[in-house]
Amino acid sequence: MAATQVIRSEWTKIRSVASTVWTLSLALVVTVALGMLISALTRSEFDRMGPAAQVSLDPTYTSFAGMSLGQLAVIVFGVLVVSNEYSTGMIRTSLAAVPQRGAFMFGKIAVAAALALVVGMVTSFLSFFLGQAMLGPHRAWIGDPGVLRAVIGGGLYMTLIAMFSMGVAAMLRSPMLSLGILMPFFFLISNILGNVSATKKIGRFLPDQAGSKIMQVLPRAGDDTPYGPWGGLGIMALWVVAALIGGYVLLKRRDA
Numbered sequence: 696m697a698a699t700q701v702i703r704s705e706w707t708k709i710r711s712v713a714s715t716v717w718t719l720s721l722a723l724v725v726t727v728a729l730g731m732l733i734s735a736l737t738r739s740e741f742d743r744m745g746p747a748a749q750v751s752l753d754p755t756y757t758s759f760a761g762m763s764l765g766q767l768a769v770i771v772f773g774v775l776v777v778s779n780e781y782s783t784g785m786i787r788t789s790l791a792a793v794p795q796r797g798a799f800m801f802g803k804i805a806v807a808a809a810l811a812l813v814v815g816m817v818t819s820f821l822s823f824f825l826g827q828a829m830l831g832p833h834r835a836w837i838g839d840p841g842v843l844r845a846v847i848g849g850g851l852y853m854t855l856i857a858m859f860s861m862g863v864a865a866m867l868r869s870p871m872l873s874l875g876i877l878m879p880f881f882f883l884i885s886n887i888l889g890n891v892s893a894t895k896k897i898g899r900f901l902p903d904q905a906g907s908k909i910m911q912v913l914p915r916a917g918d919d920t921p922y923g924p925w926g927g928l929g930i931m932a933l934w935v936v937a938a939l940i941g942g943y944v945l946l947k948r949r950d951a
Contacts, residue, residue: 758826
């Protein structure tokens with residue numbers, strides 16, 4: 696089957712499954728809404744903040760406060776895109792139609808990643824503009840140094856989270872097992888390792904900790920991270936590549 700036919704087939708599969716569409720929609724709504732809420736609360740509390748907190752406020756990063764919760768829906772999207780076919784048994788039919796397993800997997804990844812990128816960029820720009828509107832006089836402007844990079848980076852971050860989840864799901868095949876590993880990894884283990892002084896130097900090289908650096912415009916007080924915004928995104932991209940390679944290798948070696 697030609698590459699264009701594989702891509703068209705994967706696009707049909709994704710858009711015909713309601714759960715995948717709803718998860719991306721939820722990611723957008725939750726991220727934007729929570730970012731607006733946190734931005735509004737920051738504005739109302741600004742005068743009661745200490746001088747150090749006022750000076751170190753990063754308006755751009757504040758508007759992305761909903762990203763940590765919105766990525767939950769993105770993770771679910773990435774897992775469902777890959778593992779739905781295993782849970783329904785459709786994987787046998789798909790591989791019979793596209794026996795070249797590499798073409799099958801990367802056609803699926805390409806379509807899902809493109810969709811995640813579009814939604815991620817829309818989410819990131821909406822989060823920024825609506826969040827800054829809530830911040831009022833404390834807002835940042837899209838033309839300020841580093842701001843456009845951070846906003847574009849927010850969309851790239853969401854895309855890479857989805858792709859990493861796809862790679863893990865391709866390795867594990869089970870949606871429950873994939874989510875059972877990814878959710879604690881991002882929402883428990885990563886936070887613990889990134890915030891405990893004894894493990895902080897390890898935690899900052901985890902995909903979400905490194906990738907989120909791209910959305911920061913002002914460095915945090917006492918931040919001694921040995922990489923910059925693009926370096927952090929590069930570390931996250933390496934995690935994604937490793938997950939996708941692992942998924943591809945296992946898909947090639949085992950039965951459907």
